[in-house]
Amino acid sequence: MKKEGISFEGKNVLVTGGAGFLGSWICDVLVHQGAKVTCVDNFASGLAKNIEHLKIKFIEHDISKPIEFDEKFDLVMHLASRASPFEFARYPIQILKANTLGIWVALGIAKKHKARFLYTSTSEIYGDPDPRFIPTPESYNGNVNPTGPRSCYDEAKRAGEAFVKAYELQHGMDTRIVRIFNTYGPRMRAGDIYGRVVSRFIEQALSGKPITVFGGGSQTRSFTYVTDEIEGILRLAALDEAEGEVVNIGSDKETSILELAKMIKKLTNSPSEIVFQPLPKDDPRRRCPDITKAKKLLKWKPGVSLEEGLRKTIAWYEANL
Ligand SMILES: NC(=O)c1ccc[n+]([C@@H]2O[C@H](COP(=O)([O-])OP(=O)(O)OC[C@H]3O[C@@H](n4cnc5c(N)ncnc54)[C@H](O)[C@@H]3O)[C@@H](O)[C@H]2O)c1
Numbered sequence: 001m002k003k004e005g006i007s008f009e010g011k012n013v014l015v016t017g018g019a020g021f022l023g024s025w026i027c028d029v030l031v032h033q034g035a036k037v038t039c040v041d042n043f044a045s046g047l048a049k050n051i052e053h054l055k056i057k058f059i060e061h062d063i064s065k066p067i068e069f070d071e072k073f074d075l076v077m078h079l080a081s082r083a084s085p086f087e088f089a090r091y092p093i094q095i096l097k098a099n100t101l102g103i104w105v106a107l108g109i110a111k112k113h114k115a116r117f118l119y120t121s122t123s124e125i126y127g128d129p130d131p132r133f134i135p136t137p138e139s140y141n142g143n144v145n146p147t148g149p150r151s152c153y154d155e156a157k158r159a160g161e162a163f164v165k166a167y168e169l170q171h172g173m174d175t176r177i178v179r180i181f182n183t184y185g186p187r188m189r190a191g192d193i194y195g196r197v198v199s200r201f202i203e204q205a206l207s208g209k210p211i212t213v214f215g216g217g218s219q220t221r222s223f224t225y226v227t228d229e230i231e232g233i234l235r236l237a238a239l240d241e242a243e244g245e246v247v248n249i250g251s252d253k254e255t256s257i258l259e260l261a262k263m264i265k266k267l268t269n270s271p272s273e274i275v276f277q278p279l280p281k282d283d284p285r286r287r288c289p290d291i292t293k294a295k296k297l298l299k300w301k302p303g304v305s306l307e308e309g310l311r312k313t314i315a316w317y318e319a320n321l
Pocket of ligand 1: 016017018019020021022023040041042043044045046047061062063064078079080081082083084097098102120121122123179180181182183184189
């Protein structure tokens with residue numbers, strides 16, 4: 001990761017959801033840069049092994065319930081939330097709580113400590129965007145079904161953003177919101193309800209099971225390799241000029257799900273056949289961010305190609321599955 005212009009040396013940082021995929025990568029970089037890190041996680045979808053190599057303070061706790069700290073934080077990063085579509089179906093109330101009650105608790109800590117606050121929102125807040133708004137800029141307000149199967153996540157994240165803006169307005173807090181687009185890489189959990197499209201396809205390909213594409217596979221996503229994503233998030237957290245900003249961080253290269261399936265099959269030399277299953281309700285047809293703002297404000301752009309990122313990710317799953 002490029003470090004120019006950003007430093008967390010000597011900073012005291014609270015990371016909620018730090019035992020998860022993105023949270024553990026963030027803790028890694030923060031510790032590497034000399035920050036003092038406290039992680040709060042209830043292992044809803046995270047794993048102890050993601051952070052056991054790190055010298056950090058760990059507290060097992062559900063962030064939707066109040067918690068007090070003695071030390072003073074400089075930065076609070078709220079990541080705690082399940083994020084897989086299969087989890088939306090099984091744990092919708094937990095997801096709503098993590099992004100409403102949970103963000104309320106996390107904002108309260110940041111307010112008390114006069115700390116900067118960063119919230120990990122999502123491209124899902126755009127719902128199924130009107131094709132005229134692809135690539136999607138931060139100014140697009142979204143096309144979201146408030147009562148559909150994804151609403152526990154989409155609407156919770158939209159409420160989370162509203163919480164952040166309310167605390168900024170009423171208490172003058174220094175806040176930042178990152179809208180993350182599909183990120184993949186080592187430590188992304190596979191299997192059962194945790195798998196997301198990249199981890200699910202790789203797991204299926206490596207085990208010779210059918211690769212299950214929903215619908216015809218023409219729906220698109222923008223896939224960002226984890227080191228690129230983390231760099232963008234940390235630049236947003238670190239730069240003074242990003243105060244109050246909402247920024248898309250993701251690859252601006254759109255890839256269809258069928259293309260992704262074929263790529264993973266090829267890169268794993270898998271005998272798996274690609275099979276088609278019904279498209280879930282409200283599955284977004286296209287997803288691609290406009291990243292003009294991230295380029296200008298954060299001097300950030302993704303650098304890892306999908307093929308390169310998938311090769312690294314596949315190698316990790318081969319060693320760790
Ligand atoms: N990875 C992506 O592509 C992506 C895309 C958009 C947004 N995001 C957001 O980034 C954040 C991290 O996502 P991830 O991919 O690392 O997911 P993840 O499931 O790997 O990590 C989430 C972490 O939060 C913890 N957690 C969940 N509910 C909690 C609670 N109530 N109290 C304490 N800890 C709790 C989990 O145990 C887990 O460790 C989430 O907020 C997610 O919505 C991720």
